[in-house]
Amino acid sequence: MGRIFSYLKPYKLAVVIALLLMLTELVVELMHPLLMAKIIDEGIMTGDMNAVLKWGGVMVLFSFIAFAAGIINSFFAAHVSQGFGFDIRKGLFGKIQSFSFANFNLFPTSSLITRMTNDVTQIQNTVFMSLRIMLRAPLLVIGGVVMAVIVNWQLALFLVAGVPVLFFFLLWVMKKGGKLFKSVQEKLDGVNNVMRENLGGIRLIKAFLRKDHEIKRFGNATGKLKDETVTALRLMEVTMPILLLIMNGSILAVLWFGSNGVNNGGAQVGEVVAIVNYATRITGALSIFSFIIMAFARAKASAHRITDVLEEEVDLVDKLDVDQDKTVSKGEVVFQHVYFRYPNTEIPVLEDISFRAEAGSTVAIMGATGAGKSSLFQLIPRLYDIESGEIRVDGQNLTDLSLKKLRNQIGYVPQEALLFSGSVKDNIAWGKEKATLDDIIDVAKDAQIHETIDRLPMKYETVLGQKGVNLSGGQKQRLSIARALVRKPKILMLDDSTSALDLKTEAKLLSAIRKYECTTFIVTQKISTAMEADKILLLEDGRLLEEGCHNDLLQNSTLYQKIYQSQFGAEVTEHVEAYK
Numbered sequence: 338m339g340r341i342f343s344y345l346k347p348y349k350l351a352v353v354i355a356l357l358l359m360l361t362e363l364v365v366e367l368m369h370p371l372l373m374a375k376i377i378d379e380g381i382m383t384g385d386m387n388a389v390l391k392w393g394g395v396m397v398l399f400s401f402i403a404f405a406a407g408i409i410n411s412f413f414a415a416h417v418s419q420g421f422g423f424d425i426r427k428g429l430f431g432k433i434q435s436f437s438f439a440n441f442n443l444f445p446t447s448s449l450i451t452r453m454t455n456d457v458t459q460i461q462n463t464v465f466m467s468l469r470i471m472l473r474a475p476l477l478v479i480g481g482v483v484m485a486v487i488v489n490w491q492l493a494l495f496l497v498a499g500v501p502v503l504f505f506f507l508l509w510v511m512k513k514g515g516k517l518f519k520s521v522q523e524k525l526d527g528v529n530n531v532m533r534e535n536l537g538g539i540r541l542i543k544a545f546l547r548k549d550h551e552i553k554r555f556g557n558a559t560g561k562l563k564d565e566t567v568t569a570l571r572l573m574e575v576t577m578p579i580l581l582l583i584m585n586g587s588i589l590a591v592l593w594f595g596s597n598g599v600n601n602g603g604a605q606v607g608e609v610v611a612i613v614n615y616a617t618r619i620t621g622a623l624s625i626f627s628f629i630i631m632a633f634a635r636a637k638a639s640a641h642r643i644t645d646v647l648e649e650e651v652d653l654v655d656k657l658d659v660d661q662d663k664t665v666s667k668g669e670v671v672f673q674h675v676y677f678r679y680p681n682t683e684i685p686v687l688e689d690i691s692f693r694a695e696a697g698s699t700v701a702i703m704g705a706t707g708a709g710k711s712s713l714f715q716l717i718p719r720l721y722d723i724e725s726g727e728i729r730v731d732g733q734n735l736t737d738l739s740l741k742k743l744r745n746q747i748g749y750v751p752q753e754a755l756l757f758s759g760s761v762k763d764n765i766a767w768g769k770e771k772a773t774l775d776d777i778i779d780v781a782k783d784a785q786i787h788e789t790i791d792r793l794p795m796k797y798e799t800v801l802g803q804k805g806v807n808l809s810g811g812q813k814q815r816l817s818i819a820r821a822l823v824r825k826p827k828i829l830m831l832d833d834s835t836s837a838l839d840l841k842t843e844a845k846l847l848s849a850i851r852k853y854e855c856t857t858f859i860v861t862q863k864i865s866t867a868m869e870a871d872k873i874l875l876l877e878d879g880r881l882l883e884e885g886c887h888n889d890l891l892q893n894s895t896l897y898q899k900i901y902q903s904q905f906g907a908e909v910t911e912h913v914e915a916y917k
């Protein structure tokens with residue numbers, strides 16, 4: 338929680354000004370019944386018109402001050418709350434960018450989105466309310482009781498008795514409400530999750546005629562949200578009648594004993610009017626308070642959810658003594674007895690992997706689905722840390738390099754090509770901020786996508802839809818490759834990124850990539866791709882089964898021969914003979 342409040346620090350002065358202005362409003366409000374008592378007792382009861390005008394004038398002046406203070410207070414409250422929300426969102430976004438995949442496992446994407454949007458809005462609104470009315474309500478209650486005691490302490494006792502009971506009751510409501518609203522926010526995560534999956538998979542849903550199933554799934558999620566919200570609101574709703582019952586009882590007692598007091602000279606009419614007036618204001622403040630408590634309970638739950646993200650320890654960071662000058666200059670990659678398992682899982686995914694990828698060479702990684710190809714791939718840009726063994730790049734242990742320096746020299750093309758909304762040019766330049774149009778065209782040519790772009794209505798300026806929906810799978814893959822090439826990386830990583838390309842285009846692409854003289858890793862299922870590589874790593878169940886070039890494996894590896902046979906359908910022995 339303290340972490341959240343630290344975001345208010347830059348607005349300290351504005352907060353103080355807003356609170357002072359709110360206090361001004363409060364003092365004026367508390368003075369009103371007192372001034373009214375003066376008008377009645379010194380003016381109306383004694384028939385002194387001057388006293389009426391004098392105290393009436395003071396009342397008007399005070400009202401004007403309160404009016405001005407209220408308006409200026411709103412300006413400051415808006416400035417603070419909006420700035421505070423903006424800073425928290427920025428902080429959250431920055432923190433999420435530094436998350437490792439182990440961190441991501443703890444926070445589902447939909448929950449992170451709710452935390453960044455709805456949760457921040459909840460606490461932003463609460464800060465605004467705090468500076469406008471939240472503190473005013475309890476202070477008005479306390480101030481009202483104090484003023485009532487000053488006016489007539491005997492009558493004020495009836496208020497003093499009721500207020501603390503209500504105060505503790507409301508605090509209990511807030512605690513209970515906090516838990517309920519935490520659950521409401523979690524249910525909101527659930528709704529967002531269904532929405533996210535639904536919109537992301539809308540083609541599949543239509544093709545599989547799963548509309549009704551999806552509507553039911555959404556109904557379930559949103560139904561849970563409704564039920565949880567109703568439970569939380571019910572708790573809040575009962576507070577108001579209880580509050581009114583106690584306060585109206587107090588007012589009745591003040592009137593009853595007040596009228597007796599006036600009759601026997603123990604109290605004046607103005608005093609009774611003033612105390613009833615204070616009691617009414619306190620009742621009003623307490624009803625606002627019950628509403629505020631609901632907002633506060635909700636904000637408390639949201640603040641905890643935000644703090645959980647902000648305080649999450651990022652487990653994949655640079656070593657403290659990392660040498661920032663060390664960099665990747667050639668691109669040689671060596672694995673030595675590498676073991677790896679995903680965070681929070683038991684079964685190792687990679688076991689005892691050792692190989693050397695010479696700088697500038699091409700290494701193909703093959704194996705059945707689930708063999709561990711993508712997992713091995715992700716270890717090179719250090720998206721995950723290994724369990725044991727060593728990965729060396731240009732002779733340096735991966736962890737001795739700063740993540741920035743390492744990843745700066747890597748061009749990574751994931752299995753699923755992902756494009757961002759923006760133009761074709763923006764999408765390629767995303768790989769290197771300062772890329773010129775010439776750079777972009779050059780890499781597009783090498784990635785065999787230039788001709789396609791040239792045929793687009795606005796060529797390189799053509800805006801791509803969400804996730805680049807107006808391009809085919811193969812075109813998206815090539816655009817992603819251009820984005821990686823524009824970095825002029827020392828290590829290029831293609832995770833099955835040429836799967837949608839025909840043989841001719843793929844061959845041209847691979848030969849163009851050679852020009853870059855980078856170490857290229859290609860995860861592939863296709864022998865035609867592997868044939869071009871200097872080295873093929875054949876994985877099976879997380880182990881490196883064979884290692885060698887196409888000819889070696891074709892002669893010595895039964896598994897490779899099987900894959901070859903399945904793809905070319907020819908008698909392997911003939912080919913083996915042909916290569917001899």
Ligand SMILES: Nc1ncnc2c1ncn2[C@@H]1O[C@H](COP(=O)(O)OP(=O)(O)OP(=O)(O)O)[C@@H](O)[C@H]1O
Pocket residue numbers: 679682686704705706707708709710711712713
């Ligand atoms: N994020 C993850 N958390 C836990 N286990 C995972 C994760 N990703 C993959 N695995 C497991 O690791 C193993 C290897 O998966 P990997 O994706 O590396 O295989 P692959 O050879 O690339 O398969 P494919 O060709 O189908 O992409 C699989 O058993 C898979 O279930």
